[in-house]
Amino acid sequence: MKKINLVLFGTGNVGSKLVHQVLQARKILQEKEGLEINIPVIANSTIAFFQKENQQPSWETDLEKFGFPYKLNDILEYVRQQNYENLIAVDATASEEFVDHYFSLIESGFHIVAANKVANTRSSQFYLELRKKLREHHKFFFYETNVGAGLPIVETLRSFHRSNERVTKVRGVFSGSLSYIFNTYCAEEKAFSEVLSEAGVKGFTEPDPRVDLSGKDVARKLLILGRELGLEKEFEEITIQDLVPPHLNGQSTLKNFHEKKKDLDPIFLKLKKELKQDEVIRHVGELDLQTGILDVKLVTEKRTSALGSLQNADSSFEIFTESYGEQPLVIKGAGAGAAVTARGVLTDLIKLAEKLPS
Ligand SMILES: NC(=O)c1ccc[n+]([C@@H]2O[C@H](COP(=O)([O-])OP(=O)(O)OC[C@H]3O[C@@H](n4cnc5c(N)ncnc54)[C@H](OP(=O)(O)O)[C@@H]3O)[C@@H](O)[C@H]2O)c1
Numbered sequence: 001m002k003k004i005n006l007v008l009f010g011t012g013n014v015g016s017k018l019v020h021q022v023l024q025a026r027k028i029l030q031e032k033e034g035l036e037i038n039i040p041v042i043a044n045s046t047i048a049f050f051q052k053e054n055q056q057p058s059w060e061t062d063l064e065k066f067g068f069p070y071k072l073n074d075i076l077e078y079v080r081q082q083n084y085e086n087l088i089a090v091d092a093t094a095s096e097e098f099v100d101h102y103f104s105l106i107e108s109g110f111h112i113v114a115a116n117k118v119a120n121t122r123s124s125q126f127y128l129e130l131r132k133k134l135r136e137h138h139k140f141f142f143y144e145t146n147v148g149a150g151l152p153i154v155e156t157l158r159s160f161h162r163s164n165e166r167v168t169k170v171r172g173v174f175s176g177s178l179s180y181i182f183n184t185y186c187a188e189e190k191a192f193s194e195v196l197s198e199a200g201v202k203g204f205t206e207p208d209p210r211v212d213l214s215g216k217d218v219a220r221k222l223l224i225l226g227r228e229l230g231l232e233k234e235f236e237e238i239t240i241q242d243l244v245p246p247h248l249n250g251q252s253t254l255k256n257f258h259e260k261k262k263d264l265d266p267i268f269l270k271l272k273k274e275l276k277q278d279e280v281i282r283h284v285g286e287l288d289l290q291t292g293i294l295d296v297k298l299v300t301e302k303r304t305s306a307l308g309s310l311q312n313a314d315s316s317f318e319i320f321t322e323s324y325g326e327q328p329l330v331i332k333g334a335g336a337g338a339a340v341t342a343r344g345v346l347t348d349l350i351k352l353a354e355k356l357p358s
């Protein structure tokens with residue numbers, strides 16, 4: 001039986017769902033894949049819980065009851081003492097700072113699976129250094145859920161690139177939360193702030209929803225795909241329409257944003273009133289490989305068009321390539337949500353495990 005040992009960082013929407021899915025799938029993975037997945041350490045931003053045997057269904061209570069404040073070195077020392085094989089760090093945080101730990105983790109023998117997009121959207125220099133470090137230590141880095149949650153977007157583009165298929169453009173609704181927000185807002189008589197709150201409760205938005213509204217999350221996804229296709233770009237080169245008014249932006253606190261988010265209502269009501277009867281608002285990203293332009297913006301679409309008729313938190317990626325010609329390959333489905341994302345992380349873990357020794 002092949003064993004992998006996970007250290008899970010982040011126990012929010014995605015991280016907690018992942019533990020449940022691993023526990024549920026454990027027996028079948030052992031039987032059908034010959035794979036045992038253990039999670040000896042679970043950590044959030046402040047506390048960690050170390051479990052010597054297999055994780056139990058009571059892990060949430062255990063984390064709360066027996067978890068204690070930790071430093072990364074405590075975890076590195078612990079896994080070294082336990083001599084765990086096939087170690088994988090799962091980054092289910094949205095943390096900018098956590099990514100600084102990737103180098104120590106790799107040096108300490110970890111592979112990495114990340115839902116967090118930050119490592120792939122820092123400077124090109126960081127991006128290349130990380131890959132150099134991975135190569136030097138013979139470690140893998142999987143991050144399919146960085147774009148389109150559980151949808152196979154990164155893998156599809158990487159396969160095109162490897163087979164020398166020229167991708168000319170990727171366009172679509174890249175954000176599950178903004179899809180939900182504009183699909184709902186344009187279809188129902190609710191205040192924008194109310195729909196925004198709903199998207200948060202459903203686990204579609206980033207921990208700070210301004211990361212979605214500012215266009216930053218979609219811009220990150222464009223950059224990740226662009227880099228996958230060999231485009232050398234920096235985040236600052238992306239054209240982004242920021243939907244957060246200056247008085248609620250990153251200079252003010254998240255608490256202040258939540259207290260004042262009703263200030264968004266008149267702004268979006270004005271946009272809605274300007275629509276013709278057969279029109280809706282959609283939030284789109286466009287990655288043009290021919291011009292090198294990466295663009296994030298709001299557009300008006302016909303209600304009946306492919307993007308105009310999207311439902312729920314669906315994302316839609318239109319991938320234009322040389323062989324597909326005028327008719328793009330379209331990948332569409334839930335673009336956010338804990339269950340689909342955790343399943344995407346679990347799929348990454350299984351694919352990574354295939355590359356590891358028994
Ligand atoms: N939700 C989705 O649909 C979706 C889809 C695709 C990708 N993603 C990505 O998945 C990641 C997690 O999203 P989420 O919705 O699960 O967020 P979330 O519910 O806010 O959970 C984030 C978790 O990360 C923990 N955390 C923050 N900083 C940390 C640190 N330095 N070390 C260890 N843990 C830390 C938080 O701990 P505390 O509770 O202690 O703060 C929390 O448990 C994000 O990067 C997001 O972009 C999400």
Ligand SMILES: N[C@@H](CCO)C(=O)O
Binds near residue numbers: 174176
């Ligand atoms: N906040 C992100 C989660 C998926 O990356 C979105 O809405 O698309």
